[in-house]
Amino acid sequence: MAFSSGESAAAGGATLPSAPRLTASEAGLLVAILRDHCGLSIPAENRSFLELRLGRRLRNLGLTSFSPYIALLLGAEGATERQFLAESLVTHTTSFFRERAHFDWLNDEGLPALAQQGTGRISDLVVWSAACSTGQELWTAAILLDRACRGPLGRLRWTVVGTDLSRSALRRAQGATYSEEEIAGLPEDWRSDYLLRSSRPVGGRHVFRIIPELRRRAQFHQINLLDPGRMPGITADIIFLRNVLIYFDLPDQGRVIHQLCTRLRRGGYLLTGHSESLVQPPPGLVPVQPSIYRKD
Ligand SMILES: C[S@@+](CC[C@H](N)C(=O)[O-])C[C@H]1O[C@@H](n2cnc3c(N)ncnc32)[C@H](O)[C@@H]1O
Structure with missing residues (x-):
């Protein structure tokens, strides 16, 4: 069975480094960066959400606390990381006919x-x-x-x-362009009238594109x-x-x-x-x- 990296380490008994904790002042700074640069106004009380979502990113960057991460976000190269930050906090969940x-x-x-x-x-x-x-x-x-x-x-x-x-x-x-799973919610006649099937499979599966009209x-x-x-x-x-x-x-x-x-x-x-x-x-x-x- 495939595990995500966190699960496999835990299952194998390896010790994970403890998740970095956000102090109140770091949370305030992060919330201000999110508000001013990323278009997200996540309340500072949601500290545990931020710690959870960003813990892995900090580990991947080899950081053990939030303060160097905040410095990175505010530094000369910060724009790319800020975009990454915003992407990692929002979900793009959606579907045809949602609600x-x-x-x-x-x-x-x-x-x-x-x-x-x-x-x-x-x-x-x-x-x-x-x-x-x-x-x-x-x-x-x-x-x-x-x-x-x-x-x-x-x-x-x-x-x-x-x-x-x-x-x-x-x-x-x-x-x-959408996968077969993504178009599953569409009625059959909608699919035949409004989607074009790829002539060749992509990664072994066909994909479907909305018609040019x-x-x-x-x-x-x-x-x-x-x-x-x-x-x-x-x-x-x-x-x-x-x-x-x-x-x-x-x-x-x-x-x-x-x-x-x-x-x-x-x-x-x-x-x-x-x-x-x-x-x-x-x-x-x-x-x-x-x-x-x-x-x-
Ligand atoms: C869960 S999706 C909603 C998609 C669709 N409206 C639906 O209901 O299925 C939320 C979207 O909001 C976008 N979003 C978050 N903050 C935003 C902002 N400040 N301005 C514009 N879009 C934003 C995210 O990028 C994400 O794609």
Whole structure:
């Protein structure tokens, strides 16, 4: 049986060096670096989470405490390590049709309501996946839109925009190529209509790519949601802001939501993760269903 390095050492009885501990002042510094340079506002109370996630990185770098690591992050060569740090603290977990109720609602109510108010007739109906990770959320919305336009909605103009902090996740989103396991959640007719199978297996398995007709309708930008000053001028009719608020403390959550609300067009919808329903809808938004809000 294969073990990860930590497990095999433990199983073999070898003594692991004790995990480096973060002092309160180091935790404060790390949190400030994460906030100011990495776009993550992880509360300083989450010290054990940081120790756990970063312990292995420190060991790999041969460091036995956090203070030289913090010096490395702040040093001349720190940018690469800061990117690595951000990547190691976030998860890119996503899937086609994740939290399916949102897509059912979009298909049955959201898109028809937007079409009825004329959205997509003169200018594009824009769907923005604001923390798109590797793209499955955005491509699910794109397929849904294409199908709706071939069916009940009739021809509409539309674009999908994917943004994320992570360059590596964005590259995958833009490449739009997925493994057999990753497309398992897609119905058979969606696969045959919207995915092209690789002509040759890659690593012994075929991979599947979203068709060019949909890829042409997508734009991608690297965006730090905590840094509105550097956001391109995106405005949208539907904003997916799902499973990303967990990376922000409460004040930053409020700021991010406020910022995105200003970019939501009137009559448009904001969708948050199902476990991230807002206690208080932001001013100007009315709740439609749990985790779905409309801008009036
Ligand atoms: C768990 S994924 C969510 C993917 C998708 N929205 C979903 O619900 O399936 C969280 C994503 O948020 C991104 N993220 C974290 N902090 C961010 C920030 N400050 N600005 C933009 N994206 C951020 C991460 O890079 C990651 O890809």
